Amino acid sequence: MPRKTMIEAIRDAMDVMMDRDDNVVVFGEDVGFFGGVFRGTQGLQAKYGKSRCFDTPINESGIVGAAVGMAAYGLRPCVEIQFADYMYPAYDQIVSEAARLRYRSSGQFSCPLVVRMPTGGGISGGQTHSQSPEALFTHVSGLKTVVPSNPSDAKGLLIAAIEDPDPVIFLEPKRLYNGPFDGHHDRPITPWSKHELGEVPDGHYAVPLGKAIVRRQGAALTVLAYGTMVYVGMAAVTETGVDAEIIDLRTLLPLDLETIEASVRKTGRCVIIHEATRTSGFGAELSALVQETCFYHLETPVRRVTGWDTPYPYAQEWDYFPGPARVGRTLLETMEQ
Amino acid sequence: MTDYGPLTLHVPEPAVRPGGTPDFSSVGVPRAGSVARPEVNADPESIRDLAYSIIRVLNRDGKAIGPWGGLLSDEELLEGLRHMMILRTFDARMLMAQRQGKTSFYMQHMGEEAVSCAFRKALLPGDMNFPTYRQAGLLIAAGHSLGHMMCQIYSNERDPLKGRQMPVLYSSKEDGFFSLSGNLATQYIQAVGWAMASAIKHDTKIAAAWIGDGATAESDFHAALVFASTYRAPVVLNIVNNQWAISTFQGIARGGSGTFAARGLGFGIPALRVDGNDYLAVHAVAKWAAERARRNLGPTLIEYVTYRVGAHSTSDDPSAYRPKTESDAWPLGDPVIRLKNHLITIGAWSDERHKQAEAEVLDTVITAQKEAESHGTLHSGGKPSVRDMFEDVYAEMPPHLRWQRQQAGV
Numbered sequence: 001m002p003r004k005t006m007i008e009a010i011r012d013a014m015d016v017m018m019d020r021d022d023n024v025v026v027f028g029e030d031v032g033f034f035g036g037v038f039r040g041t042q043g044l045q046a047k048y049g050k051s052r053c054f055d056t057p058i059n060e061s062g063i064v065g066a067a068v069g070m071a072a073y074g075l076r077p078c079v080e081i082q083f084a085d086y087m088y089p090a091y092d093q094i095v096s097e098a099a100r101l102r103y104r105s106s107g108q109f110s111c112p113l114v115v116r117m118p119t120g121g122g123i124s125g126g127q128t129h130s131q132s133p134e135a136l137f138t139h140v141s142g143l144k145t146v147v148p149s150n151p152s153d154a155k156g157l158l159i160a161a162i163e164d165p166d167p168v169i170f171l172e173p174k175r176l177y178n179g180p181f182d183g184h185h186d187r188p189i190t191p192w193s194k195h196e197l198g199e200v201p202d203g204h205y206a207v208p209l210g211k212a213i214v215r216r217q218g219a220a221l222t223v224l225a226y227g228t229m230v231y232v233g234m235a236a237v238t239e240t241g242v243d244a245e246i247i248d249l250r251t252l253l254p255l256d257l258e259t260i261e262a263s264v265r266k267t268g269r270c271v272i273i274h275e276a277t278r279t280s281g282f283g284a285e286l287s288a289l290v291q292e293t294c295f296y297h298l299e300t301p302v303r304r305v306t307g308w309d310t311p312y313p314y315a316q317e318w319d320y321f322p323g324p325a326r327v328g329r330t331l332l333e334t335m336e337q
Numbered sequence: 338m339t340d341y342g343p344l345t346l347h348v349p350e351p352a353v354r355p356g357g358t359p360d361f362s363s364v365g366v367p368r369a370g371s372v373a374r375p376e377v378n379a380d381p382e383s384i385r386d387l388a389y390s391i392i393r394v395l396n397r398d399g400k401a402i403g404p405w406g407g408l409l410s411d412e413e414l415l416e417g418l419r420h421m422m423i424l425r426t427f428d429a430r431m432l433m434a435q436r437q438g439k440t441s442f443y444m445q446h447m448g449e450e451a452v453s454c455a456f457r458k459a460l461l462p463g464d465m466n467f468p469t470y471r472q473a474g475l476l477i478a479a480g481h482s483l484g485h486m487m488c489q490i491y492s493n494e495r496d497p498l499k500g501r502q503m504p505v506l507y508s509s510k511e512d513g514f515f516s517l518s519g520n521l522a523t524q525y526i527q528a529v530g531w532a533m534a535s536a537i538k539h540d541t542k543i544a545a546a547w548i549g550d551g552a553t554a555e556s557d558f559h560a561a562l563v564f565a566s567t568y569r570a571p572v573v574l575n576i577v578n579n580q581w582a583i584s585t586f587q588g589i590a591r592g593g594s595g596t597f598a599a600r601g602l603g604f605g606i607p608a609l610r611v612d613g614n615d616y617l618a619v620h621a622v623a624k625w626a627a628e629r630a631r632r633n634l635g636p637t638l639i640e641y642v643t644y645r646v647g648a649h650s651t652s653d654d655p656s657a658y659r660p661k662t663e664s665d666a667w668p669l670g671d672p673v674i675r676l677k678n679h680l681i682t683i684g685a686w687s688d689e690r691h692k693q694a695e696a697e698v699l700d701t702v703i704t705a706q707k708e709a710e711s712h713g714t715l716h717s718g719g720k721p722s723v724r725d726m727f728e729d730v731y732a733e734m735p736p737h738l739r740w741q742r743q744q745a746g747v
Contacts, residue, residue, distance in 0.1 A: 062560030069530025105516035165732040254735035
């Protein structure tokens with residue numbers, strides 16, 4: 001099976017869908033001729049023409065607002081916000097418009113729209129190229145929020161997102177574009193060509209939204225992770241020897257609570273890890289749900305390892321980022337209790 | 338030491354506040370028929386003056402004058418008069434219903450009836466409006482059921498929107514009326530996107546965006562103009578300048594710009610200003626702009642100069658922020674009376690027939706109201722189901738919402 005980087009897999013998903021469905025259109029800043037600053041749309045304009053893949057003015061509210069109108073018309077826009085950090089001007093269009101259109105019109109209008117955004121840190125991007133705003137989307141009724149962790153899933157999830165009848169926020173951990181990153185920033189990068197999840201099937205396939213996957217079976221403890229943190233969790237497990245079960249959530253909303261419950265009931269311990277800031281982060285929701293559904297199976301309190309509640313710093317990035325050492329300490333503490 | 342004195346902040350004020358004598362001397366009103374009518378493919382650079390004048394057709398004597406007149410037959414004008422009369426009567430009944438507690442909230446159109454009623458007649462089936470809350474004439478002139486609108490206002494068991502939206506935030510896909518958000522300006526850019534989609538699909542449909550003078554200050558107004566300009570979207574960009582944004586006079590949003598229409602010029606978008614209380618002028622300008630869109634010539638910006646005679650909504654009292662008699666001083670008159678007088682002047686109408694029509698319209702509206710009220714009002718009778726509260730959040734209900742619906746006991 002061909003191996004691809006995650007950005008190639010994402011491009012492949014859009015290519016497959018643009019080929020299958022004339023209603024799929026792709027646009028955003030630098031997305032057309034140049035093919036996106038991360039090359040996610042490279043070649044699509046040449047292949048499908050300027051009216052289906054094009055550059056936009058630098059106006060995120062305009063990008064998403066226009067896409068809402070197009071989706072209501074019957075198109076399936078898959079738009080790119082250059083960095084998730086730039087999405088705030090579009091937030092009103094996402095929250096008040098895209099997410100509510102089906103509801104407030106009683107189904108007369110709908111909004112089958114995908115908003116792709118590179119997310120997360122690890123690229124020396126400072127506070128404006130490193131944020132993880134997923135909780136700002138999971139808090140909104142009417143949205144679905146997806147965070148893939150590898151090329152194979154990224155393609156299948158993006159295809160499922162484009163085919164979905166409702167708006168989907170598709171957060172792409174940018175540090176994973178070229179290889180699985182485990183938080184050891186001082187070590188050589190492993191490319192996807194050397195990783196089995198870099199194997200991306202050709203053609204059309206969908207990875208259903210709302211289904212998590214167990215990345216590592218384990219008996220001692222459950223780690224809930226998504227995106228880059230899946231690999232940080234793996235590294236922490238390897239380095240501490242804790243026999244943890246690692247669940248890659250893949251879709252944050254709708255959440256696969258069944259898979260989480262089954263695992264925590266088995267292990268009796270749960271550690272939640274994410275890059276985003278701690279307070280009111282998605283980990284808070286996960287923690288509450290685990291407590292509500294698995295309380296009598298828990299042997300220790302649910303713990304979180306997250307980014308600190310500061311703006312994402314530039315020079316102190318690796319003190320901020322919840323790397324394998326920090327995750328590993330919490331795994332051990334949880335086991336010692 | 339510096340040569341410069343201390344800086345001061347400029348905060349614009351309306352000409353008059355409550356207690357003062359209304360003054361609209363700053364609204365320059367050109368003679369009817371005095372503004373040229375360019376070809377729809379005219380170079381935008383050559384018609385910049387249209388953004389600073391006011392296109393008018395009906396003069397003080399009730400005659401239709403000049404190049405923007407003569408587009409509508411007597412029958413079409415009589416139909417237009419009837420639409421405006423229905424809207425005015427509908428408003429009066431619903432305001433009363435609000436005072437009777439049958440709904441919590443209402444927004445009337447008094448003085449602005451011509452804008453939405455006349456504009457609608459420039460559209461074709463399949464075109465889509467992205468309206469604000471003061472364009473119910475778009476529905477009425479499309480022949481939409483008054484009863485459906487009332488059931489929405491009453492949030493009763495027949496409310497097409499199942500009780501999810503505040504009164505007057507209608508939605509009708511079949512009558513080209515996009516679901517009203519209630520947020521300001523967000524839908525201006527959506528109209529541009531909808532129009533772009535029509536162009537992408539090589540269809541023939543066009544979109545119409547709507548915004549008030551106050552909301553032009555929103556960033557999404559700028560987003561819409563830059564996208565419309567860049568992609569030459571087949572969209573008509575409407576600004577209804579009714580002088581007041583709740584209590585804020587239009588000068589706060591307009592700032593140092595000469596007119597709201599002039600905002601279009603920097604984007605290379607042809608921009609026209611029109612007498613919003615002149616049914617014939619509104620229709621002619623709307624038709625001109627729609628024609629440009631249909632011929633793939635791109636967007637047009639239209640500023641309707643009008644006056645909000647009533648309160649912003651049932652939740653504010655205008656006498657707290659503007660002179661009570663200001664509407665009497667408004668120099669562009671009343672749209673219903675002006676069209677009525679025109680029809681009488683040309684021999685197509687009479688005072689007697691008008692009185693008779695008023696009675697008929699009232700009867701039509703009351704009949705619809707009784708039928709709507711038989712299905713309930715806000716606090717009595719049939720209500721939308723609580724179970725429906727959980728539907729349509731997504732196409733398919735996800736597990737967490739199913740669980741919450743169970744918790745709610747419905």
